Amino acid sequence: xxxxxxxxxxxxxxxxxxxxxxxxxxxxxxxxxxxxxxxxxxxxxxxxxxxxxxxxxxxxxxxxxxxxxxxxxxxxxxxxxxxxxxxxxxxxxxxxxxxxxxxxxxxxxxxxxxxxxx
Amino acid sequence: xxxxxxxxxxxxxxxxxxxxxxxxxxxxxxxxxxxxxxxxxxxxxxxxxxxxxxxxxxxxxxxxxxxxxxxxxxxxxxxxxxxxxxxxxxxxxxxxxxxxxxxxxxxxxxxxxxxxxxxxxxxxxxxxxxxxxxxxxxxxxxxxxxxxxxxx
Numbered sequence: 001x002x003x004x005x006x007x008x009x010x011x012x013x014x015x016x017x018x019x020x021x022x023x024x025x026x027x028x029x030x031x032x033x034x035x036x037x038x039x040x041x042x043x044x045x046x047x048x049x050x051x052x053x054x055x056x057x058x059x060x061x062x063x064x065x066x067x068x069x070x071x072x073x074x075x076x077x078x079x080x081x082x083x084x085x086x087x088x089x090x091x092x093x094x095x096x097x098x099x100x101x102x103x104x105x106x107x108x109x110x111x112x113x114x115x116x117x118x
Numbered sequence: 119x120x121x122x123x124x125x126x127x128x129x130x131x132x133x134x135x136x137x138x139x140x141x142x143x144x145x146x147x148x149x150x151x152x153x154x155x156x157x158x159x160x161x162x163x164x165x166x167x168x169x170x171x172x173x174x175x176x177x178x179x180x181x182x183x184x185x186x187x188x189x190x191x192x193x194x195x196x197x198x199x200x201x202x203x204x205x206x207x208x209x210x211x212x213x214x215x216x217x218x219x220x221x222x223x224x225x226x227x228x229x230x231x232x233x234x235x236x237x238x239x240x241x242x243x244x245x246x247x248x249x250x251x252x253x254x255x256x257x258x259x260x261x262x263x264x265x266x267x268x269x270x
Contacts, residue, residue: 002161003158003161003162006154006157006158006160006161007154007155007157007158008154009157010153010154010156010157010158010160010212011149011150011151011153011154011157011208012150013153013211014149014150014152014153014154014207014208014211014212015146015149015150015153015207016207017149017153017206017207017210017211018145018146018149018150018206018207018208019146020207021145021206021207021210022142022145022206028210028219028243029243029246029247031207031210031211032210032211032215032216032219032243032246032247033246033247033250033251035211036247036250036251036254037250037251037254039251040251040254040255040258041254041258043258044258044261044262055157056160056161056164057157057158057159057160057161057163057164057181058154058157058158058160058161060160060178060181060182061156061157061160061181061182061185061212061213061214062153062157062211062212062213063211063212063213063215063216063247065213066213066216066247066251067251067254067255069178070251070252070254070255071254071255071258071259073255074255074256074258074259074262075258075259075262077259078259078262078263078266082263083260083263085259085263086255086256086258086259086260086262086263087256087259089255089259090251090252090255090256090259091252093175093179095179096176096179096180096182096183097179097182097183097186097213098248100182100183100186100187100217101186101190101216101217101220101221101244102220102240102244104186104187104190104191104217104221105190105217105220105221105224105240106224106236106237106240107190108190108191108193108194108221108224108225109221109224109225109228109236109240110236111194112194112195112196112225113225113228114225114226114228
């Protein structure tokens with residue numbers, strides 16, 4: 001059942017993040033960076049692709065999945081274009097996500113007023 | 119352990135020893151189910167994307183974009199921060215949390231102007247994530263290129 005696999009694997013990956021929040025003094029920004037870079041490195045050594053095949057969105061939706069896309073893109077880029085492909089592939093594959101975040105983030109800042117922090 | 123009488127002070131100490139672990143368990147449970155639910159939503163969206171005949175590479179792009187749209191919109195409505203308080207990493211680690219980290223500071227610093235306020239603050243958290251993510255992926259690509267050159 002793909003939905004249950006996505007739920008369990010995605011939940012467990014978030015629990016790793018929760019462990020970092022509760023047991024270390026790392027800032028949120030550092031934790032996000034650690035997750036993306038971990039995704040890149042785990043993909044590079046071949047460990048993350050099997051997890052994506054198993055859990056689908058459970059592995060691609062957490063930020064480690066962003067790192068997975070970057071690394072897969074860079075490797076495909078090298079296969080297709082040679083050395084310059086290392087500079088082309090990663091962002092090509094993640095272009096939609098990066099652009100969506102920038103454009104929708106911008107639109108939101110134009111539409112919404114700041115909320116009171118409690 | 120020596121036999122200590124169960125004084126009020128010792129009882130309080132016992133309670134204090136046990137409480138953090140149950141608080142931690144609650145943190146894990148919340149992160150697990152909210153994070154899992156967001157990923158399950160992603161799985162639904164990618165199933166929907168399959169019906170739109172998107173390819174193996176464009177399907178995850180579509181799924182990510184829809185989730186990011188939801189993340190930024192819920193941030194604008196002030197809902198995502200409330201989810202974040204409840205779920206911790208459960209809402210921060212999925213890509214919707216990345217969207218939140220882009221939209222939230224941009225909205226918050228509107229008063230500093232469209233360029234140095236909104237434009238720059240969009241990348242308060244996204245900047246480091248993109249910088250180290252992209253740099254490490256280029257490193258992986260270059261190493262792959264070198265290793266492949268040796269092997270072939």
